[in-house]
Amino acid sequence: MKSQHFFHSLLLPAFIMLLLLTPYTGQSEELRAASGILELEFMKKAEGIRLQALRDLDYDRNLLAENGKALFELILYDSDDEELRICSEKGWNHTACTAQDGEVLLQWKGHATAGLEDFLVEVLASARPADNAWQWHIRTEGTLKETRLEDVSFPQITLNSSLSDGGILYPDGPGALIQYHWLNDTQKWQRYGGGWGSMQFMAAFSKWSAEEHQSGFYFAMHDPKGSEKEIVFQSKAEEKTATFFFEHAIPDTTKTNNYELPGKAVWRLFRGDWFDAALYYKNWAKDTVLWWPKLSDEGREDTPLWMRELCVWAQTGGSPEEVVERVKAFAEFLDVPVGFHWYNWHEIPFDNDYPHYFPAKEGFEEAVRELQEAQVHVMPYINARLWDTRDCEDQDCSFTTVALPAVTKNEDGSPVTEKYRSKEKDGSEVALGVMCPSTELWQDKVNEIVSRLHQQCGTKGVYLDQVAAATPVLCMDESHGHPLAGGSWWNEGYWAMLDRIRAEMPAGHMITTECNGETFVNRFDAYLSWHWQTDGQLPVFPAIYGGTIQCFGRAFGGGETRDLALRMKTGQQLVFGEQIGWINPDLALAEENRAFFKQAVQLRWLLRRYFYAGEMLRPPVLEGTMPRVRADWQWHGEHWVNTDALLTGAWSIPKEKKTALIFANVSDETITLKLVIRRPGDNTQDTPLMRTILQDKNTATRSDQVTPGQTLELTLEAQTACAWEFQEDIVYSPH
C-alpha cells in the first residue's frame, strides 16, 4: 500500500494536471487531470479527442477498456433523412484541450460531414476532488443547414473488468444488481422516467476482496428536471467490458442544432456498494430535484395520515356484488385498515372506450360508503394517459372531434397509438391514442374524472394508471406549444395536471399511479410497485425515496412454486418498506398463505411510522450460511427469481433515534444466523442496549438487554417474521 501514500502526497492539492506536448509534430497532446483519486487522461489529435485512460490513483489502476466507446456520439439526419453518426474521436477540422482551475475544456470545431462546417461541440469536465468525482457538461452550437442534430449520446464510457467484475447496478424497478453480464453479451436500454428506468444512475462494482473490499464507479445524470433520456448498459462477454451511456433526444430537433445538456453528468470513484451509490444520489436529489417533497417530522403532510399508515392492499374487480363481501372479509381477517384497488367498477370494458369511465356499475357509490365504513379505503382504477380511437364501442364518437388535437403525434403528424390486447366488439384490437400531458384538454379531462370520483363517488383515492410507468413520448405536434421531441416538457405537463388535481382534491384524499419513475414522487401519494419482479433486485429506490412516497403492491402469480413466490414477494415488501399485498383477497385468505401474510401485514402495522416518518438504512448482513430460495415469480410467463431465505431490512427515524431491524424467513426451514450490534463510537459499549422484539398485533412485545459487540443469535421459524427495535442509533454488520 505504499504506492497509495505516494500518490496521495504527490497529488496535493487534489487537482493537478499535466499537459504533455508531443515533440516535433505538435499535433498530438496528452492531457492528464485528477480529481481526488480519479484521473482522466485524454489524447488530443487534430481530428478528434480520445479519453485514453481513467485511473484509480490509489491502486494505480486503469479502469478503462481498450477500444471502448468515444466520449460522445451525435446522431444526425441529412437532407434525405438518412441517419449519420459522428463521434468525438474523428472527422473534425479542429480540436482544443485546455485545463485550469479544476476544469478541463474540450472543443471540437467543424466536421467533415456536409452542413457541419461551422458546428461546435464543447465538453467541460469539472473536478469535485472531495468526492473523487468529475462533473460533465456538453453543449453544441451550429446553424441548422442540411444536417439536423437529433440525439446526443453523452457521456459514454467502456470499463474493463477491474471495476465491473462484481456486478452492475441498473435502475430497473427498485434497482437491480446484474451479475450475468459476462455469460453472454447483454444490453439494458430503457427510456428514463418509467418503471424500468426509474432513476438517473447506474454503477459498476469490483468483486469484494478481503484486502480491498469493494470499489464502485458511479455513472449518473444529475438532471433536476428529469429530462427525457435513454439509460444504456451494454456488456461484451469475451472482452469482459461494461459500457454505459445516456442518450438525450434534443428539444426542438427540427428547428435547431444547438443543444445544452440539462444538469450534469457525474462520474465518481468510491469504496463501497450499491447502498453507498444510492446515498450519493439521494444527497444530490434531496437538495436539487423538482420532485422532492416537503417533509416534516411526520413525513409527507400532504398525504393523509391513513394513507401514510396503510399497510396492505386488496386488488380485485367487478360489480359491488362481486367485490364488497370478499374485501370486507380480507379487512376483517387482517384486523388493520386496508386499501382496495377496485378494477372494472365502470360499465365500459377494460382498456376500451377510455376515458368514458362513467357511468359506474350500479350500486358503486353505496358500496364505496359501505367499504369505507368498514376501514376499507377505496381507490378505483382509471387510466391517465389513453383515449380510445373508437371510444363508443366500435364507433369513433369523440376521438377525432375532441381528443385528436391533444393526442401525441409522430413526425409525420399521425397520432401515437398503443394496443394492449383488448378487443372491440368486431374482434379487432383496441387502438388507444396516447394523450399529450402538456395539453389543457387532457389536463382538464383527467382532473374532471378524478374530481368526480373523489367528490361525487366519495372514494378516498384514485389510481391514475401509467403516469410513472410509461415513458415520455417524443411528441412532434407543434400546436401543443412544447419543444418538439426531447426535453423536460413531458414532466412539466404532468406536473401542471397533478398540481391542479392536488390543489382541488378534498382533504383526506389521495392519488397514486403505476410504477416508480421518480419524477412524480412529490405529486403522488404512492407508487404501485407491482413490476418489482427482477432477479437480483435491491431496495435502491426505497434507500433514496423511503419516507417521501409510499410504494405498494406486487403482482402475485400461479404455478407450482406460487406459495413460496408469494412469501418471497411479501417478505421483500416488508423489508423494502412497501405497503403489502395488492392481492386477490381469496389468495391472501387461502390456508397456505394466510398465516405468513397476516403476520407480515401486522408486523408492518407495528412498525408503520418508520416507513413514512423515517428512512431506510443499509440492510443487515447476517453471519453464517444463508440458505437461498428460488421460485417462479410468473412475470410475462415463467420467471425464476432467487433470494436469500431470510430477508433483512433496516429502517430508522433519525430525529427520534429509533432503529428497527426487520427479518422475514420465507422458507420452510427454521434458520439460525448471527449478528453483532454496537453503538456508534467506541466509548459507550459497557451499557447494555435495550432491544424490543416485535412479531404481530396479538403477540406481546418482549424486551431484553443485549451487550454491544456480543454476537447475537437470530432464530426464525419457517414462514415467520420479526423485528428488533432499539430506541437509539446502532451499527451492525456490514459496518
Ligand SMILES: [Zn+2]
Ligand atoms: Zn404534444
